[in-house]
Structures are given as structure tokens and as C-alpha cells.
Amino acid sequence: xxxxxxxxxxxxxxxxxxxxxxxxxxxxxxxxxxxxxxxxxxxxxxxxxxxxxxxxxxxxxxxxxxxxxxxxxxxxxxxxxxxxxxxxxxxxxxxxxxxxxxxxxxxxxxxxxxxxxxxxxxxxxxxxxxxxxxxxxxxxxxxxxxxxxxxxxxxxxxxxxxxxxxxxxxxxxxxxxxxxxxxxxxxxxxxxxxxxxxxxxxxxxxxxxxxxxxxxxxxxxxxxxxxxxxxxxxxxxxxxxxxxxxxxxxxxxxxxxxxxxxxxxxxxxxxxxxxxxxxxxxxxxxxxxxxxxxxxxxxxxxxxxxxxxxxxxxxxxxxxxxxxxxxxxxxxxxxxxxxxxxxxxxxxxxxxxxxxxxxxxxxxxxxxxxxxxxxxxxxxxxxxxxxxxxxxxxxxxxxxxxxxxxxx
Amino acid sequence: xxxxxxxxxxxxxxxxxxxxxxxxxxxxxxxxxxxxxxxxxxxxxxxxxxxxxxxxxxxxxxxxxxxxxxxxxxxxxxxxxxxxxxxxxxxxxxxxxxxxxxxxxxxxxxxxxxxxxxxxxxxxxxxxxxxxxxxxxxxxxxxxxxxxxxxxxxxxxxxxxxxxxxxxxxxxxxxxxxxx
Numbered sequence: 001x002x003x004x005x006x007x008x009x010x011x012x013x014x015x016x017x018x019x020x021x022x023x024x025x026x027x028x029x030x031x032x033x034x035x036x037x038x039x040x041x042x043x044x045x046x047x048x049x050x051x052x053x054x055x056x057x058x059x060x061x062x063x064x065x066x067x068x069x070x071x072x073x074x075x076x077x078x079x080x081x082x083x084x085x086x087x088x089x090x091x092x093x094x095x096x097x098x099x100x101x102x103x104x105x106x107x108x109x110x111x112x113x114x115x116x117x118x119x120x121x122x123x124x125x126x127x128x129x130x131x132x133x134x135x136x137x138x139x140x141x142x143x144x145x146x147x148x149x150x151x152x153x154x155x156x157x158x159x160x161x162x163x164x165x166x167x168x169x170x171x172x173x174x175x176x177x178x179x180x181x182x183x184x185x186x187x188x189x190x191x192x193x194x195x196x197x198x199x200x201x202x203x204x205x206x207x208x209x210x211x212x213x214x215x216x217x218x219x220x221x222x223x224x225x226x227x228x229x230x231x232x233x234x235x236x237x238x239x240x241x242x243x244x245x246x247x248x249x250x251x252x253x254x255x256x257x258x259x260x261x262x263x264x265x266x267x268x269x270x271x272x273x274x275x276x277x278x279x280x281x282x283x284x285x286x287x288x289x290x291x292x293x294x295x296x297x298x299x300x301x302x303x304x305x306x307x308x309x310x311x312x313x314x315x316x317x318x319x320x321x322x323x324x325x326x327x328x329x330x331x332x333x334x335x336x337x338x339x340x341x342x343x344x345x346x347x348x349x350x351x352x353x354x355x356x357x358x359x360x361x362x363x364x365x366x367x368x369x370x371x372x373x374x375x376x377x378x379x380x381x382x383x384x385x386x387x388x389x390x391x392x393x394x395x396x397x398x399x400x401x402x403x404x405x406x407x408x
Numbered sequence: 409x410x411x412x413x414x415x416x417x418x419x420x421x422x423x424x425x426x427x428x429x430x431x432x433x434x435x436x437x438x439x440x441x442x443x444x445x446x447x448x449x450x451x452x453x454x455x456x457x458x459x460x461x462x463x464x465x466x467x468x469x470x471x472x473x474x475x476x477x478x479x480x481x482x483x484x485x486x487x488x489x490x491x492x493x494x495x496x497x498x499x500x501x502x503x504x505x506x507x508x509x510x511x512x513x514x515x516x517x518x519x520x521x522x523x524x525x526x527x528x529x530x531x532x533x534x535x536x537x538x539x540x541x542x543x544x545x546x547x548x549x550x551x552x553x554x555x556x557x558x559x560x561x562x563x564x565x566x567x568x569x570x571x572x573x574x575x576x577x578x579x580x581x582x583x584x585x586x587x588x
Binding site for chain 1: 446447448450451452453455456457458
């Protein structure tokens with residue numbers, strides 16, 4: 001996409017610098033003159049919000065690492081040291097711990113927005129897949145971060161998740177030993193998790209740059225899902241979206257700090273305030289909320305290997321989505337049946353979340369199995385069939401025509 | 409006249425509202441940024457557990473005349489020397505006018521405990537630890553850049569600008585000292 005406003009710096013230093021390294025013109029093209037469809041709604045702010053949360057996590061994380069000790073004998077105490085002794089340590093840690101949750105909230109909304117408006121479809125398949133790579137990296141990073149405080153949930157969560165790899169035929173045991181650096185989750189595990197937990201956010205940042213790059217080639221999708229036809233369909237990123245995003249940032253920070261200040265442990269688990277004990281497992285092992293739907297899928301299948309396969313497949317299936325949903329119409333607004341099933345999927349995933357939080361018995365087990373079956377049905381059967389048979393509503397001729405008609 | 413008035417008035421009104429919004433939003437943002445930055449900086453200051461260790465008590469009953477001990481205080485060595493009469497006399501005999509950092513021996517000791525010299529054993533030049541009972545003034549000698557201190561720990565020769573620092577300390581009784 002070429003920018004509508006050329007970059008013409010007045011400052012002599014900027015001119016000199018930009019001639020040798022066009023950093024300023026690239027930033028100008030990406031953050032100021034980037035042309036966006038003029039009909040983007042607030043759901044399109046969640047990409048910026050995700051970027052903000054990544055920044056918050058990296059900054060607070062670097063500082064927490066200055067006060068934290070990655071050793072089984074000292075990790076738990078060093079976290080308490082952060083909470084009690086370090087100036088504003090409680091704030092930094094609560095922002096970091098809840099920041100992970102809010103990062104996931106923002107990213108889940110971002111993903112579902114893409115699902116509803118067909119943002120994964122051509123010409124944005126690679127953009128979608130890069131986003132999924134970020135999501136997988138986030139899951140790995142958050143998991144390893146949760147191990148660091150070395151509480152009971154850290155230890156047993158790490159034990160359960162690493163044991164998943166033991167389900168792989170033939171090499172499972174060896175992979176598990178390799179992950180552990182021993183015969184159980186112990187000091188070598190904690191050390192390598194700390195190292196990787198520090199590394200992966202920078203990998204996420206790198207993939208996020210590719211994600212934005214891949215976004216700026218075709219330009220943003222929009223609520224109508226139709227292509228931009230010309231400058232009359234577009235507005236510049238600045239000041240229109242910077243202002244809109246700033247409003248959403250204020251809203252996010254308001255809710256975020258309400259949680260950080262008034263319910264900082266709401267999304268945590270009290271058992272993680274007990275130091276890790278390799279000889280006692282807590283009665284209810286529950287992963288962090290953002291893994292619950294996948295945890296439910298894992299437990300709904302009564303076979304160790306197949307459960308693990310289903311869990312990973314639930315995420316990997318999203319990589320094939322651009323080819324499973326063949327409908328030429330992107331936006332769910334013009335797909336009457338798809339739109340209804342989109343909300344069924346939303347309810348299904350939330351239901352899986354509740355199933356994951358509860359013990360796998362009685363009704364929960366049945367709900368979990370039905371919800372798991374629906375999840376795969378939705379992507380593997382419903383979408384391919386629906387995209388052939390569904391009669392879509394007529395698309396507007398252009399974005400500006402639709403926008404003007406709405407306000408006529 | 410009336411034309412310029414109405415133009416400037418009209419212009420002034422338009423600018424006023426925008427200016428107010430910009431300054432209000434900018435000011436609010438600046439306050440917000442400062443409240444974010446302060447915890448990010450202040451957490452690097454000494455934490456409560458570090459501050460809690462900032463004073464120590466030392467038993468000096470076993471230190472004989474002519475002996476020194478070294479204790480660790482705030483991560484640094486503190487020299488506690490039970491000086492000989494000869495050393496005290498030598499320190500008192502110095503004319504302070506010829507000193508780089510003028511201080512009498514009495515300024516550097518506690519009344520009634522003149523034999524005891526308590527000071528931070530860190531060279532005031534670049535932070536090395538000087539060696540005891542060495543150098544031409546019979547005090548301390550820093551091996552890093554050759555600064556020499558006398559029997560009162562005052563700088564006499566070499567690149568160091570100041571005397572060895574006397575920390576805040578007090579004799580709790582004849583055999584116990586609290587440093588810090």
C-alpha cells in the first residue's frame with residue numbers, strides 16, 4: 001500500500017538521517033500516513049491493544065527479572081521479596097501477572113474479530129498464520145512464566161504439561177527428559193524455563209513486526225469485508241486511528257488497573273502461594289484460564305495420546321482455516337447462517353472454558369465431549385460445507401457508498 | 409479596526425478551545441507517564457531488606473592494642489583499628505594545615521575512645537581497599553594507584569582526594585560498637 005501523504009521532513013537532522021536510513025519514513029508510512037478503510041469499528045483497535053500489552057509485559061518482565069532468583073531453593077522467596085521488600089514490587093508483579101491475562105483477553109477478542117469478519121481469507125492468509133504463531137508463542141511464554149514463582153500450581157502445572165509430551169509414541173520419554181533436564185521437574189527445568197521465558201517475548205515482538213508488515217501489504221480488512229476501491233474509501237491512520245486507539249487504550253487501562261488494584265489475585269490460584277512440594281499434589285490442578293478450553297479438549301478424550309493430539313489439533317486446525325472456509329464473502333455480516341454459527345462457536349469455546357475449570361465428571365464430562373465434538377465439526381465440516389451452500393446477502397458496491405448510505 | 413478585532417476574536421476563540429483540549433490531554437498524559445515511570449525507576453533503589461541491614465553491631469572486646477579487624481557493612485569493609493599510643497601521638501602531632509583534606513584526629517574519633525579508629529576501608533580515589541600498616545606514613549597504602557593514608561586514615565600522598573570516610577557510629581559500651 002502506498003501512502004497517501006508523502007513523507008516530507010522539515011528538520012535538517014531528520015532529512016540527513018532518513019536519506020541514509022529511512023527509519024523515519026518507514027515509521028511515517030506505518031503509523032501516520034498508513035491508509036485504512038474508513039469504516040473500521042472499535043474491534044479493529046485490539047491489534048494496537050495487543051501491542052501495548054506486549055510492551056507492558058516486556059518492560060515489567062525485564063524489571064522483575066532484576067529482583068527474581070531462578071533457583072528452586074530461592075525462587076518462591078524471591079517472589080515474596082518482590083512483593084514485600086522491593087519498592088513498588090507488588091505493583092510490578094501484579095501488573096505482570098494480570099498483564100498476561102489481559103494480553104490473552106485482548107488477543108482472544110482480536111482472533112474472534114478475525115473469525116467473524118473473515119480476516120483470515122485471501123489475501124491475508126499469511127497474516128492470519130503469523131498471528132497464530134504469535135498466539136502459540138504466547139501460550140508457551142505464559143506457561144513458562146507461570147512456573148517461575150515456584151508455587152504448587154507452578155510445579156504441578158509444569159509437571160502435567162511436560163508430561164503431555166510423554167504421550168508421543170517412541171520418543172515421548174526422551175523428549176520429556178530433555179525438557180526436564182532430569183527425571184522430574186526440578187532446578188534445571190526452572191533455569192531453562194526462566195531463560196526461555198525471557199527470550200520468547202522478543203521472538204513474539206519479532207513475529208509481531210512481521211505480522212504488521214504482512215498487514216500493511218494488502219492493508220486492513222474491514223467490517224464489510226470488501227476490498228478498498230480507491231482513496232475515497234480510506235482515511236489516514238493518524239490522527240483518526242491513533243485517536244480511536246488512544247480511547248480504547250484508556251478504556252483497557254481503566255479496566256486493567258481496576259483489576260490490578262482491587263482484585264489482583266482474582267485470576268490466579270491460591271495454591272500458588274504455597275511453595276512447590278514435589279511430594280504433594282494439590283487436590284485440584286487447574287491451568288490458567290486462558291488454557292482452559294484446550295485443557296477441556298484434552299480431558300474429554302479418554303485416551304492419553306489422542307487427548308494430546310486433539311488438544312494440539314484444536315489450535316493447528318486454525319492454520320488451515322483459510323482453505324477450509326472457501327466462501328468468497330469475507331464478512332459475517334453478509335453470511336446469515338455463518339453469522340449464527342459464529343456465535344455458536346463463541347459459546348462453545350466459553351463452555352469448554354467452564355468445562356476445563358471443573359473436574360471431569362458427571363455432566364461436565366458430557367458437556368465437554370459435546371463441545372469438543374462441535375469445535376471440530378465447526379471447522380472441519382460446517383465451514384467447508386457452508387461456504388458452498390450458503391446464500392450470501394448482496395455486498396455493497398464500495399465502502400464509501402455503504403458508509404454514505406448509512407448516514408444519508 | 410472593527411475588521412481586525414472581529415478576525416482576532418474569531419481566530420482567538422477557535423484556537424482557545426483546541427489549545428485547551430491539547431494542553432489538557434497532553435498534561436494528563438504527562439502526569440500519567442510520570443506515575444508510570446516512577447515505579448519503574450524507584451524499584452531499582454535499595455529494597456526494604458537491604459535497608460534493614462544498613463546498621464550492624466560489632467563486639468570489639470577481643471581486639472588488642474595494635475590489632476585491626478575488618479567487618480562488612482553495607483557491602484563494604486569497615487576497618488576497626490585499636491591504635492597504639494605511638495600511632496595516636498603521631499596522628500595528633502600532624503599540622504592540619506599541610507593536609508589535603510584538613511581534619512584533626514579528634515574529628516575522626518569519639519571522645520574517650522581515642523585509641524579506636526573506625527572507618528570505611530575504601531580508597532576515596534577509585535574504590536579499592538587499602539592495605540594496613542603500610543606506606544611512608546605508617547597508615548594505609550592503596551595498591552591500585554598508590555594513595556597513602558596516615559595513622560588517622562587521612563590522605564597524605566597520591567591521587568585520592570579525601571580522607572578515608574568515617575561512618576556514622578557509636579560506642580554502645582566499651583566493647584560494643586554500632587555502625588550505621
